Amino acid sequence: MSTGGEEALRLQYVVGDEIGRGRFGTVRRCHSAATGEAFAVKSTAKAPLLDPLDLALAEQEPKVHLLVSSPPCSRHVVALHAAFEDAHAVHLVLDLCAGGDLLSLLSARGGRLPEREAAGLAAQLAAALAACHRRGVAHRDVKPDNLLFDAAGALKLADFGSAEWFGDGRAMTGLVGTPYYVAPEVVAGREYGEKVDVWSAGVVLYVMLSGTVPFYGATAPEIFESVLRGNLRFPPRAFASVSPEAKDLMRRMLCKDVSRRFSADQVLRHPWIASRGGDAVAD
Known part of the structure; x- marks a missing residue:
């Protein structure tokens, strides 16, 4: 520096x-x-x-x-x-990202995206997280505001202000992140690993497909309580047209049991990503 x-x-x-x-x-x-x-x-x-x-x-x-x-x-x-x-x-x-962010895109598109488009963006996010995790870095604040687009429309993970290095095998600690997107092990005050990013990416995917967050409350403590319960539901009104494969991926990303939660690489290999969003990844 x-x-x-x-x-x-x-x-x-x-x-x-x-x-x-x-x-x-x-x-x-x-x-x-x-x-x-x-x-x-x-x-x-x-x-x-x-x-x-x-x-x-x-x-x-x-x-x-x-x-x-x-x-x-x-x-x-x-x-x-x-x-x-x-x-x-x-x-x-x-990098200059002149294409705005995912939050603005969702707002402009009425809050949700078609399944194929959401799969492409989820694939690009998973590719970004997999690259970070291979370098021993956890982002810890994955959310639509921090997902930018370059002039060609490629998604880019931004803002490493909350990121932490875990490359020597150390566990991370601290309540870092944004309430709606933070993983339950972070809220619980336990040590945690890089899969907190996969949970947050699962919330982003849920938002892209439904226009709402999976865990909510009127205040930050209420949101945290909902996250800790981890009661993942797919309300018919919001998810009537969403495929079973997409719901399966979200269940695997938004899994409270960290040992069973997908890694970023596993997200990339999931059939829903491979069949709908795999061609969107460019590394």
Whole structure:
């Protein structure tokens, strides 16, 4: 990682308009001063990060993201191209994804997608997670907001601000993620592994096919209670046209028993993905 913060960043990149804003930072367009190639730069200020965990994750993000970005990098992971840090902020130069995110796509399409399209996106997400897991990295915040599209329409997994390295066999801990998408073992306060990402991807698939989340509540504690119960249902009104094969895959992804829950590689080999979405994966 380079030192020098924003001053060093601006020596190498021309920074343009803001294109996104998150809880702690902003995303702006930028391009290389040397080549003109377009990128995005995510800037996270350290001052608002009062929680030591938030600060630690912000400082760790470039190192973990670099692990999944080093060649050969999956086409379905947003790549990190450069990082700059000083006492005030962390700046990450990333792939520019000009096609919006999955949350916006779902909103524009009335909340749900046709089964073949959902299978293609699920395949690309599983490919991204499999690539991360092979590098020993768990994303820990898989959700539609963090699934972006490049100019060609390929899905890319973004925002490694909550990611953790488990490559030496260590178990992960900590309540990290987004309530609707977080796995039950995370909520329970137990040690957990990379299959938390598969649970979250299962929730994303459920949302794509039905327009609703499988575990819900009016408040975060109520959502967590629903996640812990893990009572997976397929209401007929929402799932009348969804195939039994798709429901089978979701049961295997949203399985409370981690030993029986699918891995990302197993998701890719499931017949529903192989028959409907396999051709969408490009690595």
